[in-house]
Amino acid sequence: MKVASLTTFQTDPASFYAWLHPLMQSILAAKPNKAHFALAKLAAKGIIKTIITQNIDFLHQRAGTIDPIEVHGSLEQFECIQCHTSINYQDDQIKRYLLNGAIPKCPDCKRVLKPAITLFEEMLPINAWEKAYSACTQADLVIAVGTSLEVYPVNLLPELALKQSSNLIINTLSSTHLDKAAAVVLPYDVIQVWQKIQAAFD
Ligand SMILES: [Zn+2]
Structure with a gap:
């Protein structure tokens, strides 16, 4: 299965966010x-x-x-599939994720946030x-x-x-x-x- 898929995000967020980490770092370093x-x-x-x-x-x-x-979509926002709360990439949670891999959670309902990008299996x-x-x-x-x-x-x-x-x-x-x-x-x-x-x- 592709790691950049909705299924991986939903069933194995740790692998998903481990995959995203170097990509997110290189995108933020890009000018x-x-x-x-x-x-x-x-x-x-x-x-x-x-x-x-x-x-x-x-x-x-x-x-x-x-x-x-x-x-x-883009990695500028991370959103909650459940309650649609979203945070910006400059939020402290994303800073922590970039620093130590802590998976960002919805500030309201505590579900794992999804980067606002189109994954495999998604429209x-x-x-x-x-x-x-x-x-x-x-x-x-x-x-x-x-x-x-x-x-x-x-x-x-x-x-x-x-x-x-x-x-x-x-x-x-x-x-x-x-x-x-x-x-x-x-x-x-x-x-x-x-x-x-x-x-x-x-
Ligand atoms: Zn939520």
């Missing part, structure tokens, strides 16, 4: 890059209407983007998915950045945009199955590309 900052500036100017991410590292927020749509967060779906069907232009478009069902979003006859630009180093359908393919480093695009709007 937003120049592409994250460029996207945040373009979003703040209204040039980019919506940022959708499948990453759980909340680096877009840390770069200043307000409310990106996180279709796989994508419905609100985020609906927002992403609606943004992609209404957009004039969808730009897929830094993704090889291999993760289902998020990879359906650019296809959806194409079906609604919006333009698709793909900016990733690897080739993707939608390269032929895209209006433009930018097989270059995302940091170089987005620094240039942002500079053009400065």
Whole structure:
């Protein structure tokens, strides 16, 4: 069984939280890059209407983007499946977990908290998915950045945009199955590309 699954979380939270520990540490140690900052500036100017991410590292927020749509959730919040109380990653309980592995518990009902990320066996967060779906069907232009478009069902979003006859630009180093359908393919480093695009709007 996959450790990053709902079953492991529910039946063996110790193994689940042992697995999460190094991942959480590396995500918190990560810093937003120049592409994250460029996207945040373009979003703040209204040039980019919506940022959708499948990453759980909340680096877009840390770069200043307000409310990106996180279709796989993120490790910014930990929530109680029972009573829906949630705590932020900066809460003392998460600090203790990072320090000594103590499993975070719901402050209200004392159940084990679940990181607000999509695990195997789980559906994508419905609100985020609906927002992403609606943004992609209404957009004039969808730009897929830094993704090889291999993760289902998020990879359906650019296809959806194409079906609604919006333009698709793909900016990733690897080739993707939608390269032929895209209006433009930018097989270059995302940091170089987005620094240039942002500079053009400065
Ligand atoms: Zn609770």
